[in-house]
Amino acid sequence: MIHNLNKKRNHVIQMFDSIKRNVSSEAINESGLVDIVDKLRSSSFRIALVAPFSAGKSTFVNALIGKDLLSMDVLAETAAITKLKYGKQKRIEVKYRDGQSELFPQSASQVSTEDQLKAFLKSKTTVNRETAGETARVEETVESVNVYWDLDLCKGGLEIVDTPGLFARHSEHDQITTKILPSVDAILFIIEPDNVGESNFLNVITDYVENAKNSSLDTDGKHIFFIINKVDKFTEKEILNAREELYRVVSPLLKSPQILAVSSYFAMKARMFDNGSLSLNDLKRDQHISFVDEEGFVVSGRQITENDIGTIHTIGRMGVIEKELSAFFEHKISRMVNESIESLAALCAREIRDSVELVQLLKKRIGQKEGEYEKKLKALRTNFQELTRVLKTEVEHDAIQTLVGTSTGQSKIEEVIEEVKSSATPKLAKELRADLYVSWKAKREELTEHNSEQILDQFLENLLLKLQTKKKSLIRTSFRSLEKQYERFTEGLLGRFSQFEENVNKTFSAELNLTALSGQSAFFQKEQLLFQVRNDIEELFSATSYDIRSDLKERLKNLKEDNTYLVNASGFFNAIKALFGKAEKVSVFDMESFQLSLDELVYQIIADAEEEIRIDANAISTEINNRIISVNEKYQGHILKRIEHYQGWRERNIQNLLNELKGEKGKVLNIVAERERSIQSLEKLIKQVKEFYEEEFIEKGEAVYAI
Incomplete structure (x- = not known):
């Protein structure tokens, strides 16, 4: 069943390889597809x-x-x-x-x-x-x-x-x-x-x-x-x-x-029989293989036949486990598969858009004055470069406010981390204290002189686990809040990108007297922009862990010694010896005093654990802030790279138009025919991508994003 995931993944990779043969390497690099497909290719479970x-x-x-x-x-x-x-x-x-x-x-x-x-x-x-x-x-x-x-x-x-x-x-x-x-x-x-x-x-x-x-x-x-x-x-x-x-x-x-x-035992034996590791006689000799058949009779030993292998599999139920795991991993990998499909479709759509614009322009060129469109294209290039410069300036300003911060204040990312620490830490400390008091109350009832070390060890293991869990909860809450902040920031950027691209498209179509093409180039998609930052956040989350250590063995030993007293042994002769200071001594353990002292120790430990939560909350926030710097730098670079890719695509598109317009008019129809064939080929690829998407995701209700 896990194999089905590999087939689905390989299908997407094959489609990517097919598209690579139909579009330019520049377009492939600008699409961001290489990173996405590489991530899909190397993904593991x-x-x-x-x-x-x-x-x-x-x-x-x-x-x-x-x-x-x-x-x-x-x-x-x-x-x-x-x-x-x-x-x-x-x-x-x-x-x-x-x-x-x-x-x-x-x-x-x-x-x-x-x-x-x-x-x-x-x-x-x-x-x-x-x-x-x-x-x-x-x-x-x-x-x-x-x-x-x-x-x-x-x-x-x-x-x-x-x-x-x-x-x-x-x-x-x-x-x-x-x-x-x-x-x-x-x-x-x-x-x-x-x-x-x-x-x-x-x-x-x-x-x-x-x-x-x-x-x-x-x-x-x-x-x-x-x-x-x-x-x-x-x-x-x-x-x-x-x-x-x-x-x-x-x-x-x-x-x-x-x-x-x-x-597990039945499943293991049945599978080993299937792959030839066990014979039927091996199963018959296995005293642990015994079951009740459909008629209510016990089947074991010599009674087991090859027809019973299915029943042994059914009792084992390992196929059910694999099915559930497969469904989980299919859902998990669907984000990457879906993102790849979106990017594949967007790349084809961009290439089609290029060809449609060129075909329109070439057809309009017939009968027009020589050089008319060349002048307009050069003017458009200058105008486009200025619009892009303004966009980069605005995006860098937004990034400083949200990701980097200024000399007069924190960034919004830093504010999110600080807010999580301030709001979550008192709550976690209170929960920890309440849980540990309940835990110690239950353990104290089992306490004796001889099991005190074991009881305290069990309590401490429980304390360490709870402490680690609370810290993980704080780390997890911080990263979840960071994800939401990145999403809000990205949505704001998308508003800028959308307006920018709409203006560019309108100007391009109006100046060249072309039919306005609907839709955008898909250079600026929310999920594609968030793809890398989500991966970086997940990696940072996995790496942010805290070892917890506590050494109380010595404190417990000292506590026992403090509550153990030497007294004279009983007996007539020992009483006589006591008159001469020669009495034999025996140790007496003061259980009541020990319990009270142990309570004090445990309550101090609980207080220490609470304080550790507060101290580590500061350490965790500092650590996340330090680690998130690299994520912010990469994300800011990724955003600017998407703008540069869009700029490169548009300028290359303009240059291609200029190159084609310099050709002889008699060859225009040949060029148009060639481009129209390219459009048909790319439309066929888009159809295949969307059919695969609908077959594998829409019908199963597993879609994450819509194409």
């Missing part, structure tokens, strides 16, 4: 898989790709970001935190078996809690791992990003996972049905979901999917209850939560 430990994430990946690639050992916990990409040669690339890298196999000439590759991958990406030591932990040494495999699903740029688990035994895992989320296109939370009923899961999952939502500039959260896994191990009622409970928990955060149910 990245899916991040996120799950609590033992939820079956590795099995899900194996089911998705139809290969037994990732380790499904119940003790193997993912410890590093692992990216699955397409590659003709199967190989693994390890990137270490010290900047070094390692390839396995080391060269293309070396041959490694799949088992050797899988063993190497497991050694670099997982933590085995039975054998792992603290001296060379994966989290501390490995940055990421790229797995190149000849996977059909990954052809065309799809990447599958396997992340360390949520609720992990190792606190770094959560931080690694949440940091990668802004750089992916879709996030899949993989959950076991019985996870949903756990109080700890319900208390924390909303923070993870909110963090994932704030990791994207999309407003509807459509990039988030919930996959209830292992449905083969639970009853329909249990699955339904889990779905309803999950919906209840996440629906306040997401308008329409996308919740799907699968059996």
Whole structure:
């Protein structure tokens, strides 16, 4: 199903190549099509898989790709970001935190078996809690791992990003996972049905979901999917209850939560059978493959036949997952495809306009005095150059006010960032304080002398996640507001451009006594002008992240020591010893005093977290202001370049007219006939572009812009 997206993308690229053969290279460069089509050509889809430990994430990946690639050992916990990409040669690339890298196999000439590759991958990406030591932990040494495999699903740029688990035994895992989320296109939370009923899961999952939502500039959260896994191990009622409970928990955060149910194991086995990796006898020997047929009989072992493969696929439901992902990515890529189509059509329309004007002029030239139109064209060129100079001056003035700012005040872009900081920060700090008080109240009830470190660790992990989520929310709100400001600025510019082009067209037609041509040249289109700035904003958003660190282990240790007292041990003989100062001492832990002291510590931590929000709000605003300078410069340059391209097109058009008018009158009809054939060819191309657009987007209700 992902392949359909590649076909659609390739179709647009082929149309672009076809148009390149019919128009000049100058026109291609001026259209801005090269950047748009290059972006479309290189576009990729990245899916991040996120799950609590033992939820079956590795099995899900194996089911998705139809290969037994990732380790499904119940003790193997993912410890590093692992990216699955397409590659003709199967190989693994390890990137270490010290900047070094390692390839396995080391060269293309070396041959490694799949088992050797899988063993190497497991050694670099997982933590085995039975054998792992603290001296060379994966989290501390490995940055990421790229797995190149000849996977059909990954052809065309799809990447599958396997992340360390949520609720992990190792606190770094959560931080690694949440940091990668802004750089992916879709996030899949993989959950076991019985996870949903756990109080700890319900208390924390909303923070993870909110963090994932704030990791994207999309407003509807459509990039988030919930996959209830292992449905083969639970009853329909249990699955339904889990779905309803999950919906209840996440629906306040997401308008329409996308919740799907699968059996990764069944899907993996069925797909491996389809691609020849498993035989029917392998399935019969698999004690985990057991299901109820349509007549209500249990089917397993020797009873499994080839006719049952369809049922195993149905239980697996991986096709449903792929269909939903495909629909999401199709919607995501439609903006680029649609923008390419618009630009293709606009380029053809401009070339047609050139030819129509020339044909009109050549036909009118017959019977006219020699040199009459040449004088008018030269005068028009001078007039046009002056109009363009005025337009550039006005646009530069607008850009200074909105993007750059003056010596007497901030730019509108800076004002937007400051306004977001001023309005959002107090609200986020208040929400954080309220959430943390509720969280600590629940944790305090579980507190004992022996679990205090664990309880505080859990609270701190929750605090760090909430703190990171609030910061991401501030960053996201800032960038969303910036997008709106750029759109308002662009709409204002379009008013200037529209009036300018209308004046140029009217003057051109009136002076040359031509029939006025309706419509504009499409050099100044809102979506085309915003295309690059949106990409730059998305890249900046992904890059703007903040590491959060907190060291409270030592403070907790000191707190315990302060609340532990030595007293005389009980007993008659010890009482006698006490008379001589020789009594044996035992430590007594003052739980009540410890709880009160811990409350004070936690309340101070909460206050520190609030203050960190306020401090980081300033840092975030400063950082965005610094980073946005390059975006503003590029956008201002892009706008001026569009004006220069329009000027170049018009002046080239005038020069072409002058060149054609110098020819012999007897050849005019030949030139006219040639241009009219060119018009027919370009009109045919426009028809193909629009038919493709209507077939692929209008009928499916996926149109983003209208041609």
